[in-house]
Amino acid sequence: MRLKILHKNDIHSNFENYKKIVTLINLQKDEDTIILDGGDFADFKSIELQGTRGMAAIELLASAGYDAITIGNNEMFNGIDTLELMASSSPIPFISNNLLKKDRSSINGVKPSVILEKNGLRILITGSSPDMGVFNDGLGIHMTDYSKAIKEEIYKNKGKYDICILLSHIGTFADESLAKEIKEIDIIISAHDHKLFEQAKIIDQTIMNSAGNYGEHIGIMELDILDGKVHLVHSETISTKDIKESEQIESILRFNKERAIEALSKPLYTVEHPLWHDVVEENPISNLIADGLKDMLGTEIGLINSGICNAGIFHEMTQKKLIEICPSPLNPTSFEMQGKYLKEALEQSLDAQICLADGRGPGFRGRFVGRLHASGLQIEHDGKKIHAIYVNGDLLEGERWYMVGSSDYLQRGSGYPCLMNNRNEKYLAEEIKDVLRLYGEKQDFCEESFLHRWKEVSKVRG
Known part of the structure; x- marks a missing residue:
């Protein structure tokens, strides 16, 4: 069985490059493709996001057909209310297995994991968010141990999936340890420390890739799944530098900027x-x-x-x-x-x-x-x-x-x-x-x- 993953991370609202990413997505995707984001897509330096309480980000992700996103630190920075609005309004799953409200209750719309089906293949996707340490209380959040949370999601879904993907906004160094520690993880989309891999790494049979930052590259992995084993056929990270911008994304940005300017003026x-x-x-x-x-x-x-x-x-x-x-x-x-x-x-x-x-x-x-x-x-x-x-x-x-x-x-x-x-x-x-x-x-x-x-x-x- 074949699976193709298109992925990016740490866009930080660099939407000029995101226009090019969507062009690449449309060129690269086929019937075997899923599209994933490793977090820090929504950076609230953006007028479009500030003026729409993050809803412009949901439109941008949905228009490109994303299948899941994990929550990075920048998705938290505009407050828990904005994160809840985004997650609960999004047709794309917002995933974090270790992020809770300060009172330990769950955040509306945030899922610890989801199971996607692609051509009969059951894909467990879970995601981990970074612990903000002394900033947690001010942000109104509580973080649990990500390693324990990942294991709980894998155990809870045992027998319900064929392969497991971790969207990790913890950092590549920590992800290498997770690859060695948790054998059930087949693929890690790594983020947070902005590392650019020219091609995917294999660590104790876990495939790991990261596409840098700011939308300057998009990651591609082509996989074969045989007898429950995931085999890497091809991987690369493609530069967006000379790619044509998506007119669809330009239109969404223009509309949301006008709406945001009116609200913020x-x-x-x-x-x-x-x-x-x-x-x-x-x-x-x-x-x-x-x-x-x-x-x-x-x-x-x-x-x-x-x-x-x-x-x-x-x-x-x-x-x-x-x-x-x-x-x-x-x-x-x-x-x-x-x-x-x-x-x-x-x-x-x-x-x-x-x-x-x-x-x-x-x-x-x-x-x-x-x-x-x-x-x-x-x-x-x-x-x-x-x-x-x-x-x-x-x-x-x-x-x-x-x-x-x-x-x-x-x-x-x-x-x-x-x-x-x-x-x-x-x-x-x-x-x-x-x-x-x-x-x-x-x-x-x-x-x-x-x-x-x-x-x-x-x-x-x-």
């Missing part, structure tokens, strides 16, 4: 004075976020990198502009840090090359790292070195631990590695864009954002 507030933005120079919009973080988290210091924003606010703010200005799904985070590491990071921030470095990191949707902006600090410098830092009027002490309100990006040391030297971190479920949404309409905070926190020594001391 209602005014939130207006600002009296433009809150302009700059990657290297101190600017009011970054100061506003730092001030908002300090206030929201109740800390001594607020700290943010200007690369978190792509632009400023010049008059009217809408939800659409908010997403465009601050697309990164990063969380307000408090932690304790010694003064010496704060000083080190702030001094590095005087270097324009560090500010203009690639800001790539988990959850970051900007381009550059950007300059550090602070609340509760006065920083005296000469353009290259810091001469003094005052914390709410008192001189910064190198060995003292300070409470800092920031983002999980900086807390992890992204952009400024010395900032990872912290302790007692706590995360909020809100995102940094919510700081702009809440504090941008507060006149006193907007006025305060224009007060400089970085002062050159010549200007301070004459």
Whole structure:
């Protein structure tokens, strides 16, 4: 018996490439084909998804004839209510065997596994989602042990299927261990760590493949199933670079973008004075976020990198502009840090090359790292070195631990590695864009954002 699997993973709402993927799907699929997704299809940086609460993603998947998708971390990032709406409205099974609500109840529409039939072949498909650790509570979710959950689904469906496929959003390293540990898994579609396999791997008779990320490739596996054994006949990952875009997907995107823009264009507030933005120079919009973080988290210091924003606010703010200005799904985070590491990071921030470095990191949707902006600090410098830092009027002490309100990006040391030297971190479920949404309409905070926190020594001391 023949089976062909077309698969992709970690699209992250790169819909320009998805148009090409659907063209390839239509060229490659036949009567023996199933189409699978390894998760992180829906990244809510997308206007189309934000403005339709994820329903545009369902239309896009359904139009290409997908058979199943597992839930990645990005499908969770817009909240449990949005995930429930997507999963319960989708004709395509949303699968996760280890994802529950915080109260341990099931999520409406999410299935731990499904059995598909293709030309008489019974295919058990189960999927595992990544544990978000300290973020679970804020996201309103509870994660169980994925290895145990996979075994439970296999045991529960014993005798009901011919082959077993795991859609795994755990990562390839973990999947290799699963292939060795759970012999009943015949095929693993691997995701989460964005690995690109040129062709499928075979690990202890389990076939494993991953198609990279961002829709730049699609994976293909052709299989023969004989006497209950799965044999790999052919596999490859095909680049989408030179593929024609699907007009059908373009039409769906255009319709949903119009619908989303209408929903997201209602005014939130207006600002009296433009809150302009700059990657290297101190600017009011970054100061506003730092001030908002300090206030929201109740800390001594607020700290943010200007690369978190792509632009400023010049008059009217809408939800659409908010997403465009601050697309990164990063969380307000408090932690304790010694003064010496704060000083080190702030001094590095005087270097324009560090500010203009690639800001790539988990959850970051900007381009550059950007300059550090602070609340509760006065920083005296000469353009290259810091001469003094005052914390709410008192001189910064190198060995003292300070409470800092920031983002999980900086807390992890992204952009400024010395900032990872912290302790007692706590995360909020809100995102940094919510700081702009809440504090941008507060006149006193907007006025305060224009007060400089970085002062050159010549200007301070004459």
